[in-house]
Amino acid sequence: MENLIALLVAAPLLGAAVLLCGGRRLDRTGHWIGTVLAAVSFVVGAVLFVDMLGKGPEERTLTQHLFSWIPVEGFQADVAFQLDQLSMTFVLLITGVGSLIHLYSIGYMEHDERRRRFFGYLNLFLAAMLLLVLADNYLLLYVGWEGVGLASYLLIGFWQHKPSAATAAKKAFLVNRVGDMGLSIAIMLMFTTFGTFAFGPVLESTDKTSEGMLTAIALMLLLAACGKSAQVPLQSWLGDAMEGPTPVSALIHAATMVTAGVYLITRSGAIFNGAPDAQLAVVVVGAVTLLFGAIVGCAKDDIKKALAGSTMSQIGYMILAAGLGPVGYAFAIMHLVTHGFFKAGLFLGAGSVMHGMNDEVDMRKYGGLRKYMPVTFVTFGLGYLAIIGLPPFSGFWSKDKIIEAAFAQQSDLRSWIFGGVALLGAGITAYYMTRVMILTFFGEKRWQPAPDPDTAPSVEPGIEVHPGEMPHPHEAPKSMTIPMIVLAFGSVFAGAVFGIGERFVHWLEPVTSFEHPHPVVGVPVITTATIVVLLLGVGLAYLQYGRRPVPVVAPRGSLLTRAARRDLLQDDFNHVVLVRGGEHLTRSLVYLDHSLVDGVVNGTAASVGGLSGRLRRLQNGYARSYAVSMFGGAALLVAATLLMRAV
């Protein structure tokens, strides 16, 4: 059975190779090849899952050793896979949601000339992401980590003729490099500390390692997680990444790749458990990001960017939970899975809306769409109910548990602070999601004539847009609605399936271990408070957007609103601190280089050149002076030889 594990990675990798090398002759069939291979991977994952369920909880881990990658004395790197309950969860999420999004993309990318290449990149992403979660050592994980980064870069910049897409891809790549640097440093530290990269030996010997070293490794891993999962301070790329095609936003930048940071922290749980300071840092990062993303989400008028802010915020919840240790790991992963369903569904819904509205992304130019796109409305609505955490939808089961766990920390002060933040985040989530819902599907029509593609670079290409034409909203084709419906089922039921009887927690317990949280106040109180807060958020949004007409052009807004529209000034901050600072550093280094280094170098060169010029004059062309030089040389040689004997 363990021999099937490699097939999980191999199928989409084969797809990527065939589609990217196959050339134009595959243009007509390529999307099906890609989709079928993604589905093959899902079927293999399902078979392995059934097999795993048939075994006892402690015997469920499978390993497969493929080959020795770098066998050097004292340095062993293997290509080997490990499939345990944690990996299994990710495999099913990645291949399941991945297959659905492949299917959706067939319709969504129908008019794009480069659809074959798009599917090649999607398959490449699946292969890399599966490699990431299946690797049995950190070095191989790093390969997958870089692989998903590459796929993400290629897909964000898929419409590379749009300068904004090209810039966004570059930005995502650069910001991710910072995080990747953290991961590579962490791996090097692990190698010097433990002498190996493999999960087993590293994670089992953490209790013999000093807390300082564990903290260093953990902080580097956190840096890596911040980069990949768009957490503060490396969050700035995710909003711009929405320049990519919408299926990409759904799969990579909502459901799977951006959660790799949560996977990394959970997988490295033993390291974080031994480093309480690093855990506090994780919790702080999560808490800050969940507010940051939520606030940004409230102010965005671009539907995808609002959802991107929401993604950032929800991953903030997961990171927060993962930072709590064994109390939170299982809930982090559970929220990750439910979020994978409802956020993918929301993005696909957003894509469907854009599809029907001439690729308009500004929610202020939507309105009243529920009658025209009923399937989209219902599936998006179910996703909405799930994300705000209304019982009994999926989000409630996972998010409520995270809030409970946040209220259950070592000190009361920390419990109240982080519990409060998590609770507040739930309210803001309800507010901005209700805003999205109302602006898009309710109220009066605020549709605008299609923009001129020459002046509006944000229009996705491939879709026929006639400037000045009013949109004709219509329901999307079957290939797009079916995945939305399937994901809607997940949004509704997944939470209850996982949550009732703590099934999910017990499933993961052998890998992540689990402790019951003991909140500072009673669980019923927290649950009630959560529901009250979210209803307040919904109500506030309704008062603000449902009761009054919505202006098509956004009002100027308060200082906070304006800041939030600019992503809370993240780019301005980066520009002032990093870009300007970098420029100053570069300039001063250049100055030093010119004055000091070049001074020394040019001085040396000038003196050597001068010496050369002087020596050259000895070469005067007269045989007689050459002979004198030879005679002198011979005399010197003889004298030196005799002198050597004398001393």
Next chain:
Amino acid sequence: MSASAVHSLWTTAAEPITRIDAPKFEYGQMSPTLIVLGAAIVGVLVEAFVPRKSRYYVQAFLSVVALAAAFAAVVALAAGGYGTTKARISAMGAIAVDGPSLFLQGTILLAGLVSVFTFAERRLDPEAHGNRVDSFAAQAASVPGSDSEKAAVKAGFTTTEVFPLVLFAIGGMLIFPAANDLLTLFIALEVFSLPLYLLCALARRKRLVSQEAAVKYFLLGAFASAFTLFGIALLYGYAGSVSYATIAQVVDGSIQNVTPALADTMGNDALLLIGAALLVMGLLFKVGAVPFHMWTPDVYQGAPTPVTGFMAAATKVAAFGALLRVLYVVLPGLRWDWRPVMWGVAIVTMLGGAIVAITQTDVKRLLAYSSIAHAGFILAGVIAMTPDGVSSVLFYLAAYSFVTIGAFAVVTLVRDAGGEATHLSKWAGLGRRSPLVAAVFAVFLLAFAGIPLTSGFAGKFAVFKAAAEGGAAPLVVIGVISSAVAAFFYIRVIVLMFFSEPKPEGPTVAVPSPLTMTAIGLGVAVTLVLGVAPQYFLDLAGQAGVFVR
């Protein structure tokens, strides 16, 4: 004087000598040299008897066949184990047939063969009165600018004597590193030097410069030979023998039968030290080490460029071969005396060559100084006094020969109305006009500079490694510094070729015949093969690194 006394004198003198031993001479083991010298003599006969029209073809064919046959003979000897297990001293103790001999003879023969290709090139110079001409004077004996010269040019004469001359030179060079006694060494030195002096004087264009170069080379060469001969005499006076083995035994005191005459002289260290220093000095002159290098730039510049390429490659190989044998076989017992001195020579040679090269403006002079710097690098390997030192020097010499011949062959291609355009300013922007030629020259320059993936790097690495392991680490540091200085002027030429605007009336690149193309192509191929996969050849040189004593 009485009659009886006279009678007794006569009868004593007439006493029958019992028998004369015929000298024993192993023709098989000497075959490479004999083939080349035999072909040279045939070449002289060809000059006398073959009609002028067909001489060029006969001579070129003869030279190529002779060199190829001699190379085949070297390979056969090496395959027969004469380089390793069956290494021996033959020809009555005059010639050593061993690994270094065969490796160096093979290198000289290949370098000679490639050089002969460039000698035979007749497409570069414009046709003179409908006759294809090569790089050599129409009639060497005619005074430059005289009527007789014009008549010779008009008649389409060419100096086909260059082929026997180069064969004689190669014959001498084959003996030089294999010589196992001092007299053979000296005779080989003269045998290869005299033809070279002549060859230097034979340039078709700029004949006065060429003749001046030849005269200088001859005068200084004779001067150096005198020192060498004096050194040989002193060593003979010290050891009572010219045989390498005997001198070595006397030097380290292991000689068995000490005659009274020897007992008198062998304590006289002044004889030994001065003799050794003068002998070594003669060899250092040939390799172009500072301060015996002054002839190099003038001669390299004035000589016909194919001859320069040949000299720079083959002479250096032969002279370093002889130097290795003298230092490793004759004078190992004296190494505490000569090593520090050679350190000094190596240092000033490396630094001097590299520094003076910086301000050169003529590409041939630039390459001359570069060859001086390279002589310094090779000396660093010589000083190691280990088997690795020998093999690294052998490898370096083989690698360097092909780069040098190739580089000078490229120089023959870049021409303007006055013949070869050797002034560096004329090379500006060559990469735009003739990217291929400029790229090939760039490969050679990078190899000279010792950039990885070229043979220059492998060679330099080998000699520096050997030197460091032989305890000469400071020498390696200075070597690396000189390499850095040298890299400047190599790369400056590359920059000049590729990143400068071409001059409006710059030189053109002539399209050569397949002969020069072969020489250049072989140069590039060997440079890259030895750079990318040097191990096989390093092993070969490693096997060849043991001298027979």
